[in-house]
Amino acid sequence: MVMPCTAAGRQHRWLLSLLTVTIVLLSLAPSARLLVEALGDLAQGANAPLWRVLGAASTWRALWYSVYTAGLGMLLALVLGSLFAFVITLTDLRAKAAWVFCFMLPMMIPPQVTALAWLQLFGPASPLLKSLGFAPALGSPQPLYSAEGIALLLGIQAAPLVFLALRTSLLSLPRELVEAARISGARQSQVWGHIILPVTRGGLVAGAAMAFISSLGNFGIPAMLGIPAGVYVLPTLIYQRMASFGTGVLPEMASLSLLIGVIALIGVALQQRALSRSRFGLTGHSGRAHDFTLGRLQVPVTALLAAVLLAILVAPLAALVVSSLVPAMGVPLNTTTATLSAFEEVLSRQGATWRAVNNSLWLAGGASLVLMAASLPLAYRLQRLPPRLQNLALGAVELPYALPGVVLAIACILLFVRPLPLIDEALYGTLTLIFIAYLARFLVVCLKPVAASLAQLDPSLEEAAQLAGAGPWRRMATIVLPLVAPALFAGGLLVFLLAVNELTVSALLWSAGNETLGVLIFNLDEGGESVLASAVSVLVVAMVAALMLALSLLAPRLPRGVVPWQR
Amino acid sequence: MAALSIEGVSKFFGEHAAVDGLSLTVEPGEFVALLGPSGCGKTTMLRLLAGFEEASRGEIRLGETLLASPGHHLPPEQRHMAMVFQSYALWPHMSVADNVGYPLKLRKVRGAAYHERVQRALSLVALEAYASRTPQELSGGQRQRVALARCLVVDPEVVLLDEPLANLDRHLRAAMEQSFRDFHRRARATMVYVTHDQSEAMALADRIAVMRDGRLVQWATPETLYREPRNQWVAGFIGQGSELQIATGAPGQRLDEAALMQGLNAPLTSRTQPVLVRPEHVRVSAETPTARHLTARVEHQTFRGERFELHLRLAHGAALMAYHPHALDVGQTVALTLSEGWCLERD
Numbered sequence: 001m002v003m004p005c006t007a008a009g010r011q012h013r014w015l016l017s018l019l020t021v022t023i024v025l026l027s028l029a030p031s032a033r034l035l036v037e038a039l040g041d042l043a044q045g046a047n048a049p050l051w052r053v054l055g056a057a058s059t060w061r062a063l064w065y066s067v068y069t070a071g072l073g074m075l076l077a078l079v080l081g082s083l084f085a086f087v088i089t090l091t092d093l094r095a096k097a098a099w100v101f102c103f104m105l106p107m108m109i110p111p112q113v114t115a116l117a118w119l120q121l122f123g124p125a126s127p128l129l130k131s132l133g134f135a136p137a138l139g140s141p142q143p144l145y146s147a148e149g150i151a152l153l154l155g156i157q158a159a160p161l162v163f164l165a166l167r168t169s170l171l172s173l174p175r176e177l178v179e180a181a182r183i184s185g186a187r188q189s190q191v192w193g194h195i196i197l198p199v200t201r202g203g204l205v206a207g208a209a210m211a212f213i214s215s216l217g218n219f220g221i222p223a224m225l226g227i228p229a230g231v232y233v234l235p236t237l238i239y240q241r242m243a244s245f246g247t248g249v250l251p252e253m254a255s256l257s258l259l260i261g262v263i264a265l266i267g268v269a270l271q272q273r274a275l276s277r278s279r280f281g282l283t284g285h286s287g288r289a290h291d292f293t294l295g296r297l298q299v300p301v302t303a304l305l306a307a308v309l310l311a312i313l314v315a316p317l318a319a320l321v322v323s324s325l326v327p328a329m330g331v332p333l334n335t336t337t338a339t340l341s342a343f344e345e346v347l348s349r350q351g352a353t354w355r356a357v358n359n360s361l362w363l364a365g366g367a368s369l370v371l372m373a374a375s376l377p378l379a380y381r382l383q384r385l386p387p388r389l390q391n392l393a394l395g396a397v398e399l400p401y402a403l404p405g406v407v408l409a410i411a412c413i414l415l416f417v418r419p420l421p422l423i424d425e426a427l428y429g430t431l432t433l434i435f436i437a438y439l440a441r442f443l444v445v446c447l448k449p450v451a452a453s454l455a456q457l458d459p460s461l462e463e464a465a466q467l468a469g470a471g472p473w474r475r476m477a478t479i480v481l482p483l484v485a486p487a488l489f490a491g492g493l494l495v496f497l498l499a500v501n502e503l504t505v506s507a508l509l510w511s512a513g514n515e516t517l518g519v520l521i522f523n524l525d526e527g528g529e530s531v532l533a534s535a536v537s538v539l540v541v542a543m544v545a546a547l548m549l550a551l552s553l554l555a556p557r558l559p560r561g562v563v564p565w566q567r
Numbered sequence: 568m569a570a571l572s573i574e575g576v577s578k579f580f581g582e583h584a585a586v587d588g589l590s591l592t593v594e595p596g597e598f599v600a601l602l603g604p605s606g607c608g609k610t611t612m613l614r615l616l617a618g619f620e621e622a623s624r625g626e627i628r629l630g631e632t633l634l635a636s637p638g639h640h641l642p643p644e645q646r647h648m649a650m651v652f653q654s655y656a657l658w659p660h661m662s663v664a665d666n667v668g669y670p671l672k673l674r675k676v677r678g679a680a681y682h683e684r685v686q687r688a689l690s691l692v693a694l695e696a697y698a699s700r701t702p703q704e705l706s707g708g709q710r711q712r713v714a715l716a717r718c719l720v721v722d723p724e725v726v727l728l729d730e731p732l733a734n735l736d737r738h739l740r741a742a743m744e745q746s747f748r749d750f751h752r753r754a755r756a757t758m759v760y761v762t763h764d765q766s767e768a769m770a771l772a773d774r775i776a777v778m779r780d781g782r783l784v785q786w787a788t789p790e791t792l793y794r795e796p797r798n799q800w801v802a803g804f805i806g807q808g809s810e811l812q813i814a815t816g817a818p819g820q821r822l823d824e825a826a827l828m829q830g831l832n833a834p835l836t837s838r839t840q841p842v843l844v845r846p847e848h849v850r851v852s853a854e855t856p857t858a859r860h861l862t863a864r865v866e867h868q869t870f871r872g873e874r875f876e877l878h879l880r881l882a883h884g885a886a887l888m889a890y891h892p893h894a895l896d897v898g899q900t901v902a903l904t905l906s907e908g909w910c911l912e913r914d
Contacts, residue, residue, distance in 0.1 A: 174654060174656065176652040176653075176654050176655075176656035177656050177658055177659075179617070179619055179643070179650070179652070179656065180650065180652060180656035180657075180658075180717075181658075181669070182618075182619070182642070182643040182644050183617055183618075183643045183644070183646070183648055183649060183650045183727075184644075184649070184669055184670035184673060184717070184721075185644045185645075185647075185670055185673040185674060185721075186644055186669075186673050187642075187644055190673070194669070195658055198660040199658070199659060199660055
């Protein structure tokens with residue numbers, strides 16, 4: 001689109017460019033600061049923090065556990081995710097929307113809640129097992145306190161990522177490709193192996209890579225399952241060191257962060273490659289399921305999916321609910337013991353609960369509002385950049401989200417540990433720092449739906465307004481904004497959903513009085529208050545489900561792919 | 568070779584009947600077009616033939632074989648048909664040769680026989696040199712020829728074509744029409760061709776089934792369809808021409824010059840029969856009209872290269888189209904003689 005050379009046009013363009021450059025630089029700043037810290041002291045030779053970290057046995061042990069748990073989790077995610085994606089997308093299974101919603105729920109439930117729920121499901125003190133009467137003997141070990149336990153939960157949490165990537169790939173597979181094979185003489189089973197699997201392999205690999213990256217950066221699960229067992233992965237190692245030694249070990253932590261950041265970025269590169277390879281430029285009627293008839297298999301397949309969902313979603317959530325209703329851990333639930341006192345306690349007496357809820361709501365609400373306001377002009381300007389520059393800018397904005405949360409947290413501490421010049425105030429230990437970290441981390445979550453919606457807009461809509469005499473600001477306010485408003489709102493809601501339960505970043509950045517909801521659950525559980533932690537978690541799950549439903553209601557007005565669990 | 572017979576086939580999507588009680592018999596080796604505006608059910612009918620949709624009512628047979636009836640549905644892979652899709656439907660992860668050879672592989676053709684048949688199919692569409700390319704590297708016309716070769720390779724009894732030219736530009740269409748004609752001559756297969764473009768259907772098909780709202784309106788050769796359209800709607804859909812009201816004749820009757828001119832001069836109220844007058848049957852003369860003529864005024868004219876298209880207004884207000892070798896003045900009065908007309912059924 002050719003911009004007119006009016007004063008308003010120039011000013012509009014200039015302001016948007018300035019904003020874009022500022023945002024891109026701010027997104028890069030934490031990573032750059034981290035690089036400087038990790039590599040800056042290399043001149044000290046063998047005593048440089050990077051060499052010291054690389055020489056420590058604990059580093060390699062944590063690295064091994066990180067790769068082992070993330071790898072094992074990825075395999076589990078692949079099995080679960082592809083099973084659900086193939087069955088739900090390709091067959092004539094009934095009530096597909098409900099299946100998709102239930103399968104996506106584990107991804108949106110915060111990891112610390114997932115971990116807590118599973119801990120309530122197993123072990124000698126499990127209120128659910130006690131109520132049912134088959135709890136293991138007291139003193140027997142909690143099976144989830146192990147690397148394999150961590151991998152199991154990571155796999156369940158990441159399975160929806162594989163599901164989504166594969167489902168997208170399957171939905172963009174034109175119906176004609178399958179029909180052409182059928183009429184060439186291929187049976188349903190042959191079509192699957194000859195056509196569907198090869199064409200969608202890219203989506204499968206990309207999904208696996210995403211599951212690996214997400215598991216690698218996960219903090220809540222290895223923190224709650226690994227720390228009691230002495231199993232440390234890189235994020236929990238960093239957390240534990242920071243908790244014990246404070247900012248004095250920052251240079252070493254920067255080096256550790258660099259290590260995990262590099263592994264994550266290799267995963268991202270792999271995923272991008274797989275995605276670009278899977279783009280065949282397919283044409284035809286896509287976006288419709290292929291309706292392989294299940295026939296006699298309808299009942300067994302439905303039963304299989306239901307059994308899986310029962311095991312990975314219903315059972316742990318039931319355990320969580322049961323735990324929130326008993327007076328104390330180890331007491332079985334029945335009509336005489338059932339009590340709402342835990343809810344009463346967290347809602348009325350625990351000052352920390354309300355403070356944390358308050359903090360999280362303000363942080364998440366503020367972050368989504370600021371990001372919504374920034375996303376439209378940013379996406380608008382990015383769309384008018386040459387493709388190369390556009391990709392570079394998008395990569396920069398995506399970096400704080402692609403990197404594991406601890407890496408961003410360490411980078412933010414490094415950036416703000418010293419008092420700011422001019423105002424002479426240190427942000428470290430304040431809510432403001434968490435807020436800044438959230439802005440950096442979740443910008444891309446809000447930006448992507450808006451950019452997708454803008455890309456769908458026919459440029460002639462704006463050109464027509466321009467010919468009618470509307471200046472650039474007016475066009476943006478009266479033509480573009482109303483048309484992308486649903487996407488903008490969905491982006492904001494997604495940011496809120498992720499930020500309000502965030503733990504990884506805030507675990508390192510919080511201080512007394514500045515807890516977030518994620519930190520609260522983590523601290524309650526660490527302090528042995530499992531019943532209270534369960535009560536808070538039940539409330540959190542209810543909120544997540546409600547927000548997801550709100551997004552689902554919005555979905556028909558959004559471009560495809562904005563609401564992750566709908567098309 | 569066997570005849571393809573469709574008997575009383577209906578297909579419902581919910582309450583809506585996409586195909587409604589359609590019956591046709593296609594002779595072996597015939598080239599048939601399903602023609603109609605978009606949404607008339609022609610593509611659904613084709614997908615019923617292929618077996619991608621199950622018929623709600625009626626029967627489809629190929630010779631002695633029952634393909635579909637209520638409670639019986641032969642899956643597409645067992646129907647020995649081939650299909651050319653509008654989007655070509657070439658598999659992106661296979662080379663051109665692999666795409667063409669895929670139906671052979673499924674029929675367990677291996678080794679030298681396989682390579683020989685793939686080569687022959689590719690040479691028939693003049694694409695031997697492209698055997699190892701991927702479909703993405705080919706142009707639209709080349710992709711369509713690969714799709715044709717994939718149909719040729721197994722000598723199917725029936726070839727289904729779903730708007731195969733819709734994605735190509737006009738230049739390429741003429742060349743591809745010729746390829747389809749060659750293909751039909753060589754393959755001698757029964758071909759069912761879906762299109763919304765009447766000139767494409769007229770140029771290619773032996774017989775045309777005109778469809779509207781899921782129903783068969785007329786089933787005839789292109790020439791009959793042009794000369795003797797059954798009703799007002801078909802007359803408006805196929806070819807050019809004008810509809811007048813006349814005081815004589817009955818639906819399905821051809822009127823000669825005398826009957827036509829007399830019927831058109833009758834009082835307005837007695838003229839109730841619609842008649843189709845093709846522009847080539849209108850003689851225009853610039854001399855002063857006499858009692859033997861109709862009088863008309865030139866409203867506007869369009870230059871078509873070989874002739875002018877005249878849009879005329881008759882004295883009593885009806886519009887009429889005619890051809891003329893050279894330009895006339897707009898507003899000029901002309902004398903007309905109509906040599907032939909075809910009486911139509913009302914819709």
